[in-house]
Amino acid sequence: MGGYDVFLSLAGPDRDDALRLAAALEGEGLRVFVDDKEIPLFESITAEIEDALNASKVLVAYFSRSFPGRPACEVELTAAFLSGHREGDPTRRVVVVNPEPTVDHLHPVELADARFALMTGDTDERSLRSLAKRIKKRVDATTGAIGGAVLADQLVWFGSAGLGTSNFVGRFAETWELHSKLHRGDFTLTQDIPTGGLVTVDGLPGSGKTSLVASYARRFGARFPGGVYWTSLSGASPDDVLGAYGDALRALAGRTDLRIASDSTVDQLCGAFANRIAVGKLPALWVVDDVPAALDPTLAQRLAPKVGPLLRTVLIGHERPADERLPHVSIAAMTPRDAGQLLRAYRMPVLDPVDRRAFDELVARLGGHAMALTVVGRHLEDRQGFESYADFVRRLDAGPTPLDAVTAALAEVMTGLSTAARQILDVSTVCAAAPVPVTLLREVLERTGAVRRDPSATIGDGLVELRERRLATPDGASWQVHSLIRETASSHLTAVVDRSALASHAASAVLDVARQLPADARGQLMAHAVRLRADPRVGPADQEALLRLLAAHYSTWGQPHVAVTYLEEIVGRGWATVPDLVDTARACLDAGQAERALHHLAKVPAVSSAQQVELITAQARDALGEFAAADDVWAALDAALHATPHSAESAAARIAYVRSRVIRGEMAEAAARIRTLVTDLAADNGSLALERLQEARIELARIQLTTNEQQAARHTARLVVDHYAAHGLADHVHARQARLVLDGAHLALGLWELHPDPAHWRRACRSVGELLRSQRDEIGPLNLTTLATEVEYAHALLCNGLARHAAALLAGTRARVAQLLGPEHPLHLHALLLAGRAAAQRADYAAALELHERAHRGMERVLGPRHPQTVHARYGLGVALALTGQRGRACRIFTDVRRLAPQTVGRKTDLYAQSWVAMSLVVLPSALWRTVTTASRRPPEQSVAAPHDWVLAEAAGYPSS
Numbered sequence: 001m002g003g004y005d006v007f008l009s010l011a012g013p014d015r016d017d018a019l020r021l022a023a024a025l026e027g028e029g030l031r032v033f034v035d036d037k038e039i040p041l042f043e044s045i046t047a048e049i050e051d052a053l054n055a056s057k058v059l060v061a062y063f064s065r066s067f068p069g070r071p072a073c074e075v076e077l078t079a080a081f082l083s084g085h086r087e088g089d090p091t092r093r094v095v096v097v098n099p100e101p102t103v104d105h106l107h108p109v110e111l112a113d114a115r116f117a118l119m120t121g122d123t124d125e126r127s128l129r130s131l132a133k134r135i136k137k138r139v140d141a142t143t144g145a146i147g148g149a150v151l152a153d154q155l156v157w158f159g160s161a162g163l164g165t166s167n168f169v170g171r172f173a174e175t176w177e178l179h180s181k182l183h184r185g186d187f188t189l190t191q192d193i194p195t196g197g198l199v200t201v202d203g204l205p206g207s208g209k210t211s212l213v214a215s216y217a218r219r220f221g222a223r224f225p226g227g228v229y230w231t232s233l234s235g236a237s238p239d240d241v242l243g244a245y246g247d248a249l250r251a252l253a254g255r256t257d258l259r260i261a262s263d264s265t266v267d268q269l270c271g272a273f274a275n276r277i278a279v280g281k282l283p284a285l286w287v288v289d290d291v292p293a294a295l296d297p298t299l300a301q302r303l304a305p306k307v308g309p310l311l312r313t314v315l316i317g318h319e320r321p322a323d324e325r326l327p328h329v330s331i332a333a334m335t336p337r338d339a340g341q342l343l344r345a346y347r348m349p350v351l352d353p354v355d356r357r358a359f360d361e362l363v364a365r366l367g368g369h370a371m372a373l374t375v376v377g378r379h380l381e382d383r384q385g386f387e388s389y390a391d392f393v394r395r396l397d398a399g400p401t402p403l404d405a406v407t408a409a410l411a412e413v414m415t416g417l418s419t420a421a422r423q424i425l426d427v428s429t430v431c432a433a434a435p436v437p438v439t440l441l442r443e444v445l446e447r448t449g450a451v452r453r454d455p456s457a458t459i460g461d462g463l464v465e466l467r468e469r470r471l472a473t474p475d476g477a478s479w480q481v482h483s484l485i486r487e488t489a490s491s492h493l494t495a496v497v498d499r500s501a502l503a504s505h506a507a508s509a510v511l512d513v514a515r516q517l518p519a520d521a522r523g524q525l526m527a528h529a530v531r532l533r534a535d536p537r538v539g540p541a542d543q544e545a546l547l548r549l550l551a552a553h554y555s556t557w558g559q560p561h562v563a564v565t566y567l568e569e570i571v572g573r574g575w576a577t578v579p580d581l582v583d584t585a586r587a588c589l590d591a592g593q594a595e596r597a598l599h600h601l602a603k604v605p606a607v608s609s610a611q612q613v614e615l616i617t618a619q620a621r622d623a624l625g626e627f628a629a630a631d632d633v634w635a636a637l638d639a640a641l642h643a644t645p646h647s648a649e650s651a652a653a654r655i656a657y658v659r660s661r662v663i664r665g666e667m668a669e670a671a672a673r674i675r676t677l678v679t680d681l682a683a684d685n686g687s688l689a690l691e692r693l694q695e696a697r698i699e700l701a702r703i704q705l706t707t708n709e710q711q712a713a714r715h716t717a718r719l720v721v722d723h724y725a726a727h728g729l730a731d732h733v734h735a736r737q738a739r740l741v742l743d744g745a746h747l748a749l750g751l752w753e754l755h756p757d758p759a760h761w762r763r764a765c766r767s768v769g770e771l772l773r774s775q776r777d778e779i780g781p782l783n784l785t786t787l788a789t790e791v792e793y794a795h796a797l798l799c800n801g802l803a804r805h806a807a808a809l810l811a812g813t814r815a816r817v818a819q820l821l822g823p824e825h826p827l828h829l830h831a832l833l834l835a836g837r838a839a840a841q842r843a844d845y846a847a848a849l850e851l852h853e854r855a856h857r858g859m860e861r862v863l864g865p866r867h868p869q870t871v872h873a874r875y876g877l878g879v880a881l882a883l884t885g886q887r888g889r890a891c892r893i894f895t896d897v898r899r900l901a902p903q904t905v906g907r908k909t910d911l912y913a914q915s916w917v918a919m920s921l922v923v924l925p926s927a928l929w930r931t932v933t934t935a936s937r938r939p940p941e942q943s944v945a946a947p948h949d950w951v952l953a954e955a956a957g958y959p960s961s
Contacts, residue, residue, distance in 0.1 A: 005030040005139045007056035007146070009076045011066035015763070017099065018062040024125075024132035025060075030139060035072065053079060057142050060095045060135060065105045074172035078219070083146045085222040093146055095135055155221035158256050159230030159287075168215040169345060170338030171208070174329055175216055181327040182312040183223075197312040198304050200291075202319055203331030204471070204485075206371025209316050210289055212331060217285055226282030226310065229256075229273065234290040241292055241299060242266050249273070266302065274305035284311050291317035300326065319468065332473060333368030342370070346377030347384055353781065358389035365393075367433065369484045407488040414471065414485075414493060420462030422496045424472070428481040429490040430503040430535065434527035435478035438463075443509035448497050478524060503537035511545050519556055520728075526553055533566075544575050555583070558732035560590035561779040571600065578604055585616050590733065592785030594623035611640060615653050622663055623784060625825040625862065634660050646680045651692035658699050663826075665867030667707055674700045694720045694734050701741045706868050710745045717742035736771060740792060743767050765796040784827075787817050791831050798834060803841035810835045826869070829858040833873050840880060849880040871897060 006025055010018040018034070025032050033052040049072070053059070059080035067073050077094065084092035096106065181199045203209045217228045231252055236244035249269040253260050260272050277284050288303045295317070304313035334342065340363045349359035366372045380392060417425070427444050428436060442459055463479055466472035472481045495502075510529050514522050532538050533546035547566045554563035567584040570576050576584070581604050588597040597620045601613055614633050621630035638657055644650055654677055661670035678700055681693040697720050704713035720738035729735060743764035772793050775786040790813045797806035810831055817828040836851030856877045859870040878893035 003031070003055035003057070003145060004033040004052060005057050006032045006135070007053050007059045007076065007080075008032055008034045008062065009059055009067075009073050010035065010062040011064060011070040011073060013066045014062050014064045014099070020128060021060075021062065021097065021131070024128045025135060027129070028132045028136045030132075030136060035076065049076075054147055055145050057145055058093050058095055058135075058139050059146065060097060062099065063096050063106055064099050068105065068173060068176075074176075078172070080146050082219065082222065085220070093142065095138055097131070155218060156225075156227035157217075157230070158227055159252050168211050169341045170334060171212050171215075171331075174212055174331060175219075178213070178216055178314070178329045179220065181329065182314070184327075197309065198301070198315070198326065199313070200300075200315045200317065200326050200328040201331060202317055202328060204369070205318060206369060207331045208334070208370030209331045211370065213287055213289075213314050213316060217287070224283055224285040224312075226277055226280050226284030228285045228287065230287045230289065232289040233292065236290070236292050238292050238295050238299075241295060242302075245288075245303060270302070270305040274307045274311075277305065277307045277310055281310070283309075286311055286313040287316065288314070289316045291315045293317060293319040297326070334370060334373070335368065336363060339363050339366065339368045339373055342373045343377050346374075346381040349389055355389050358393045362389055362393055364433070365487075367484050372484055407484070407492060414489065418462065418465055419496055420458050421465045421471075422462075422493065424459065424462045424466060424479075425481065425485070425489040425493065426495050426497045426499060426502060427506065428472075428486045429495075430499060430506050430532070430537075432527040432531040433481075433486060435475040435480045435524060436528070437478045437513070437524055439477075440506075440509055440513050440525065440528065441479070443513055444502070444506050445497075447505040447509060448502060500537045503532065503535045504539060504542070507532040507535070507538040507542040507546060511542065511549065514549055519553070522549075522553060526550060533569075544570065544573075547575075551583075551587075555587065557729065558734055560587040560733060561592070561783075561785075563587045564591050564593065564596075568596075582612050582616070585620075586612075589616055589620055589623070591779060592623075592783040592788075594620040594784060611637070611653070615656055618660065619656055622660055625821060627664065627862070630660070646677070648681065648684055648686055648689035648692050651677060651681060651689070651696065655692070655695050655699055662699070662703060662706070663863075665864060665870070667703060667868060671700075671703050671707070674703060691734075694723055694738070698734060698737050698741060701738065701745070705741060705745050713745040714742060717745060739767060740771060740789065743796065744792065761796075761800050765793075765800050768793045768796045782816060782820060784821070787813060787820070788827055791817075791827060791834065794831070794834050794838075798837055798841065801841070803838040807835060807838040807842065810838065824858060824862050826859070826862060829855050829862065829873075830869065832858070833876060836876065836880065840883060845880065845883040849877075849884050852877040852880040 008018060008022050008025075022032050022034050033056060035049055035052075053076055059076060061067065061073070061077055080093045081090050084090040084094065087093075098106065178199060178201065182197055201209050201213055214230075217224070217230075221228070229252060231245070231248040233241060233244050233248065246264075246266045246269060249266065250260065250264075253269070253272070256276070258272055258276055260269060264272070273286075284307075286304060291300070291303070300315060303315060305311060333339075340359075343359070343363060343366075349355050362376065363373075366376065376392070380387065380389070414425070423445060424441065427441055431440075438459070445459065463472060463474075466479075466481070467474065471485050472479050474480075506528070510525050510532060514525050514529075517525075529546045529550050533543050533550065538546075547570050551563050551566040551570065554560070554566070564584065564587040567580065567587050570580055571584055581600050585597040585600040585604075588594070588600060597616055601617055601620075604613055614637055618630045618633040618637065621627070621633070634657065637653060641650065641653055641657065646654075654673065658670045658674045658677070661667075661673070674696055678693065678696045681689045681696055684690075684693075697716050701713045701716035701720070704710075704716060717738045721735060721742060724730060724732045724735035724738075746761065746764040768789065772786070772789045775783070775789055779786055790809065794806045794810045794813065797803075797809065814828060814831045814835065817825060817831060821828060832851055833855035836848045836855060839845075839851060840848035852873065856870070856873040859867065859873050863870050865871075874893055875897045878890045878897065881887075881890040881893065
């Protein structure tokens with residue numbers, strides 16, 4: 001590798017602005033590597049990115065507020081920062097571009113103090129060029145490369161050996177916070193320093209405090225050439241801390257060959273170490289672990305030798321010292337991302353969906369507690385092959401487990417809690433492992449009669465006590481009790497409030513609080529409703545009310561795959577009315593479960609809700625490819641629609657009818673109807689009309705895409721995406737559908753796009769891949785919606801020139817679709833067609849011809865010869881014939897396409913133009929066709945997006961039934 005001048009590190013939301021900077025840097029003649037690839041959850045940076053980073057001279061960090069949230073950015077920044085450390089200046093190889101108006105998000109402290117460049121989304125081109133020139137000067141003045149060394153060459157460690165863990169992961173925010181607070185005294189012009197280089201680190205037992213500090217010491221060892229001195233006060237109480245510290249210092253002196261008198265006091269021992277460090281004139285790190293709680297502030301200060309700026313001191317304990325002036329770093333629960341990565345470091349989950357779900361459940365249940373994750377990880381590491389993640393999850397409730405030691409340690413912390421704090425913990429044991437709103441907490445405790453004086457004061461006192469013990473943390477107007485704390489309280493603490501009655505009170509409190517809140521403010525209550533609706537201590541009436549609350553909430557916010565779970569539970573428990581059955585069928589259909597929708601409709605009396613039942617029946621039959629069975633129903637519905645005036649209430653049926661015409665290839669009628677409906681809905685100011693308008697726009701964008709109006713399709717789909725983004729509903733089902741259309745429109749070239757941007761193809765491929773991954777997790781890999789997205793992702797891979805990966809993905813997709821829906825289903829035929837295109841890109845022309853012929857024959861049978869998909873397939877068949885030298889037959893097919901295209905997709909379309917170009921090329925040797933088919937739509941090699949390996953691996957691992 002020749003290396004790069006600049007490695008540009010950025011977070012996903014900043015991609016567009018950062019790419020403008022990259023272009024300006026390249027305009028200055030710099031070789032730029034842009035890390036704009038999405039790293040899958042739990043994965044480290046790829047070998048390609050690591051090689052590019054090591055071979056670059058300077059890292060340019062586009063340091064927005066999103067930057068610290070991307071683990072890959074933190075890894076890259078750490079490597080460049082430590083490389084500069086090794087060379088004597090940690091900022092030598094890091095250039096910060098700050099697009100924000102403030103600097104409080106910048107870390108570490110060296111970067112916050114250093115000069116940085118400002119760039120915002122509205123930076124003009126002249127300013128952008130000026131910024132690029134300044135960065136070029138910095139690059140020109142830097143020699144060598146970042147390299148790969150991130151540790152000191154010779155780290156000198158005195159005291160406890162082997163601290164930390166080889167599997168330490170994440171914790172970037174806490175690591176940088178510790179580093180900045182230790183060294184902010186070096187930057188007195190920008191930092192307020194009350195206590196010098198002494199920092200306390202606090203957190204629950206087993207939360208990873210010691211591992212964090214040890215990992216920091218090892219990774220930043222170049223900063224401490226004078227050595228790391230590590231002592232422990234384990235087992236000491238505040239009363240005997242000096243005696244224990246004296247013993248620890250004498251033991252440390254023996255390891256450092258420091259001569260001391262046998263009767264030396266603690267202060268004299270600290271003085272001896274201070275002299276040693278001062279004489280050496282090299283910066284050092286001093287760590288005191290296991291500092292007891294409630295330590296007197298003056299004693300805390302005496303634990304650090306006084307050597308001035310040569311020594312930095314870290315005190316590690318369960319509670320922060322009472323002296324508020326002491327800088328502190330609190331170690332809370334690990335993020336789900338870091339927790340999953342830590343557990344995977346011991347043992348990867350297998351590809352079986354059951355094991356994957358058990359892994360995710362275990363990560364959530366352990367709640368980011370580092371000790372618990374490590375204990376479980378080591379346990380499962382030794383039992384790989386005969387105890388699965390699912391087996392372990394089942395065992396958690398069945399008897400003694402490796403977590404017993406962890407819970408015993410946590411139970412010890414809970415001893416001596418006040419009654420108010422215990423009451424709050426009791427409430428947490430019946431609620432979910434999610435933040436509990438203070439309003440809900442108060443409602444529950446008032447119902448129990450546990451609060452006999454001022455409720456606010458009582459609850460407030462208890463919450464403060466739990467926070468000080470690190471047993472609960474505030475989250476806005478809610479409080480989070482660690483999931484392991486909840487389980488420990490449930491199993492080890494005697495309840496002060498009857499938990500049987502408490503569960504019932506909590507259920508009624510959730511319902512009452514939900515009624516008082518607007519629909520968009522009920523989100524935090526849903527997790528507790530989910531848990532309580534299955535609690536046997538809650539009465540049937542409240543269970544049913546909670547189920548209806550959940551179903552209504554998720555239906556309202558466009559998550560039918562979630563709502564259907566609770567609707568089917570209402571049906572299964574015998575509480576469903578006829579409207580419930582219809583709502584359940586609708587949710588099943590919207591969630592891609594057409595057969596389940598028909599199953600529920602079969603229970604509806606024939607005289608009930610006739611039009612709604614017919615509408616869902618017709619849509620379900622279409623989804624299953626049973627077009628003939630649906631035609632009579634559609635005809636009756638269309639007649640009924642003509643007899644009723646246009647309204648927001650009837651819009652859903654009209655949109656459904658348009659979709660039925662699209663499926664049957666009647667594009668002109670579908671386009672005319674949907675445009676009229678969009679106009680009518682846009683003139684209606686009602687909220688229902690606004691929602692129906694988005695559905696209609698999605699359908700219009702799909703028709704525009706099918707008829708090769710790519711730019712119009714992009715505009716229409718973007719209107720929908722922006723609408724839901726403005727309302728904070730980016731995951732709404734309609735927003736996802738619109739993004740899929742938008743991505744497809746970017747992947748399809750328009751007739752007049754002479755200079756397409758391959759970056760759009762990469763972004764579209766990444767977007768479809770991420771949508772597919774979320775759908776697999778949320779609604780399952782065998783859901784019809786998921787399978788359709790899987791086919792779209794294969795198409796995106798093909799558009800990016802990744803034929804091998806597309807073929808590997810399609811092999812599994814085709815088998816699953818054929819088994820679930822049959823080989824004649826349009827989705828299977830579309831996958832077959834894409835497999836043919838992949839074979840052509842890979843120069844396997846015989847296979848390409850065979851697959852194209854099968855796909856074309858099937859589409860003619862199922863969709864008819866004039867359907868747009870059939871005509872596209874016919875054109876592809878002509879290309880495949882030309883590639884195999886059958887030019888006469890290919891010529892006849894292109895003539896047919898030229899005749900049919902105006903009737904199906906229009907004259908001013910890509911397909912129609914291609915049929916004319918094909919006619920002129922068909923007389924040439926097939927070798928030219930091979931060149932055209934493999935290179936015409938493929939972007940330059942260096943711009944091809946790498947596929948999501950997890951998609952391909954998981955696709956191979958999913959069962960076909």
